[in-house]
Amino acid sequence: MTAHTTPETNIPRHRVLAKVSHPNAGNYADILTPDALLFLADLERRFGPQRKILIQNREFNQERYDDGEMPTQPLETQHIRNSQWEVAPCPEALMDRRVEITGPVDRKMMINALNSGAKMFMADFEDASSPTFDNMMSGQQNMHDYARDSLTLTTEKKSYALNEETATMLVRPRGWHLEERHITVDGNPMSASLCDFGLHIFHNGKKLADNGKGPFFYLPKIEDYREARLWNDVFNFSQAVLDIPNGTIKSTVLIETLPAAFQMEEILYVLKNHITGLNCGRWDYIFSYIKTLRAHPEYLLPERAQVGMDRGFLSAYAERLVQTCHRRRAHAMGGMAAQIPVKGDEAANDAAFEKVRQDKLREAKLGHDGTWVAHPALVPVAMEVFDEVMPAKHQIHKKRQNRNISDAAMLTPHTGTVTEAGVRTNINVGIRYIAAWLCGRGAVPIHNLMEDAATAEISRTQIWQWLRHGARVEMEGGFQETMTDRLYQRLLVEERNAIRDEIGADAFNEGRFPEASELFDATATASVLPEFLTLSAYDILEK
Template identity: 50%
Template sequence: MSAAAQAETILKDVNVLGSLNDQTRKILNKDALVFLALLHRTFNGTRKALLQRRMIRQAELDKGNTPDFLPETRHIRENDAWRGAPPAPGLVDRRVEITGPTDKKMVVNALNSDVWTYMADFEDSNAPTWDNMINGQLNLYDAIRKQVDFKQGEKEYKLRTDRVLPTLICRARGWHLEEKHLTIDGEPISGSLFDFGLYFFHNARKLVETGTGPYFYLPKMESHLEARLWNDVFNLAQDYVGMPRGTIRGTVLIETILAAFEMDEIIYELRDHSSGLNCGRWDYIFSVIKRFRQNPAFCLPDRSAVTMTVPFMDAYVRLLIQTCHRRGVHAMGGMAAQIPIKTDPAANDAAMSSVRSDKLREVRAGHDGTWVAHPALAAIATSVFNEHMPTPNQLFVRREDVHVTANDLLNMNNPGKITEDGIRKNLNIGLGYMEGWLRGVGCVPINFLMEDAATAEVSRSQLWQWCRHGVSTSEGQKVDKAYALKLLREQTQELESKAPKGNKYALAARYFEGQVTGEDYAEFLTSLLYNEVTTVGPAAPASKL
């Protein structure tokens, strides 16, 4: 059978339901679609089985069971002999990483920033409209080839030529999300496989040519079996294009409470492709609330009181650093989400001081690098890490003093309070983020913080939890359905009154209303809202593109 005939056979029942133009076809050409079809048909069954496994585990937690380190993988945890892969080219020094979506302006600004890497995000800071996903792939394709310069009005955006650009790392969507604009055999393709597949297929060889490689951040995993699936995907992809195994590298965000009990195992599954673990702090808090939402012992206070120094967060950080360095891979710190406050110097100084303190805590704990959301924060993070980490990383900081137990990871002791102000802030953040997301914007500045899906998830999950368990605020008000809906209406009206016409606060409130009363609970806000940002049209057979 000829190659063309073989492709025709593979592309049978592969359909594009999103809008098509010359640019779309550049990314969704037949060869790329053949590769996506192979990924889907090979791995989608396993993906769905693993998602079902999450629900089974949730049912166990709902009965009051709590997780522990897995007895069946004890031999992996206790074996000191194995290691992850040595740091790959461009990933030896990662002391400051900037993160953000993949719109053209962000791509240019991020790559021009004085940082070591740029995590280009198809996940939490991106609303997955068809245009955002395809244009994001195009922007990264062009950036890798240094042809992404553009002009907006009178302003020109050009990549710097006076230095080596930051290493590019792509974050694909989590295993739970689908891409409904591309169906294979009547099913939507996994968002993870869509994002990974297109980025890898078009750019892997070029990235290696330019001295780095196809590097990824892997979000939202809940078990080492989900990491095993990624490793299988990596092996197939490399074999398919004739690339040596181990060229791909993946950094796993430990942003679920269940994954925290399987850090060793996750590195082990990815070991030839592992570039370490990252503290995904806001998603981690969200996961704790979500997975233990039926257990009143896990009620947390106002979001502002759940800092990185409370017992369960401190234990998580210490265990992550110890585990990574024991296995010879990077332990990356968390996000500084602050935005410069240009109108208030005193407030700006306080915000920047908090960034400095947070980065100082991270580098002293043993982290090898950290995240910032805004280029202006890069200098602060860099100065702190340069002073306290003069070497490219600190993998030699073994943290042998650390002994973290299951009880430590589940220790919810916290002197913080639940307040009406905290409830209103959660409502504002949730509504503000959802309204932006419904307009196709995946990261939203609110009160000089860059909020993304993770912080919105914390906000709505806390509200659900407080209603579910009928907690009382520090002011003595019982939090119930009527009270939550009353405050929701008030905050919606306030936000609507200040927003331009055509805003989507009313739609956001309708969705939020079902998520904050302690009744229905969606696994993810992004899944709940996804249909609102899809533009599914008539099926275009891939074989005809």
């Protein structure tokens, strides 16, 4: 390819483009254009080195937490917390966010989600997508077509097209910790975050801005306000180069790591021209809580089903998020309802819908300005709750009696039990999800819940925590056992064999369950808890 520029961009002339090495790259010629690759290379050269420093800082911070220093609000930013300021005004397209639906960047799922009746749709390149090259690039093609009103699909059974009125789309790129190995700059894999963001903003940013439809983003896995500030730098640069008015890009930051929960005001502040709200990313937040406090037995959690939003550190974090956002005139978004319709069991289906209803009622009454669901059938349930409690477009200006949420409350663990059934569920769900992920599917229905990568992360880190600190397990026979390697290995073998017996040996092997079992075991029993399961999984994803 020869480096060149187009008249409508101000991209500097570099002789070296980002290099694409995947054999299917030719299928995405409209996306991987020379100018787009120049833009990606410029993003990586300008911002990649700082990203690597920030990722290294995460390791240093974890060492401090392991040594007993707890996450807290930074002293150096006290002036931000104590001063008067607000985020920039919210555009009309993002004003009413009462129900948002999320899902992978699969074409059919995107069309269905945009047509679901939800106010917003988050197209997820991250936890709900397995990052095969084809998944990521076809997702970019879908974004390209959406921005040009040509997102359609025809199959043998049905044709899909967008309704006249659709949800507003936000895009979640992959997190700062991930890389895209099939696109390199100066011989090194580029940041997956910059890759996902860069291709979308380059091809679609100006069109979306001209139509008042974006570009809007969800930012995942941030651990520090400096990481948010790096995103702000990326936004400023991209808008200048692509002739998009400064401040047009709007983001919502997922507060899904424990350290970030102590820096919510700082994150809003450094992004204040480019942010409209924060979101309670509850499942990843549980994972981060375990990972951050991994060295300390006093923060041992019970099984996942007993770690609810109504108490403990989750309740404190949700309440502080609402208070923080509304103080700074930003949206406070609620978390995910993972339930999906239960076919063939009316009682179970009614129970699932009622559970969603009660969860959304809790969020609306707490003060959230909107919430997430994972399935189109749950949109009306959540919408009905928020319509009743929140007749206006949001609750930002509603007067409330706020409690003081202490840092100690933000760390309070849930009380409860660890049962044999809970251990088995973690093993079973973890293996099933990883196998699906290795086969290219990131949003997976398992046991009547729509699961994403956060599920597998919680499952394996809970096993690790219970093993590390010798949790007491209530066994099915009515007695207790200490969680040991021997007990865990027995349950692992039994659950793995049960899956194989259920689906058959051929499907077990072809579905990559052996690799999934090995990977789950390795990350759940490592001497040092691996940071992210997906980093190890990515190494074998397309082998």
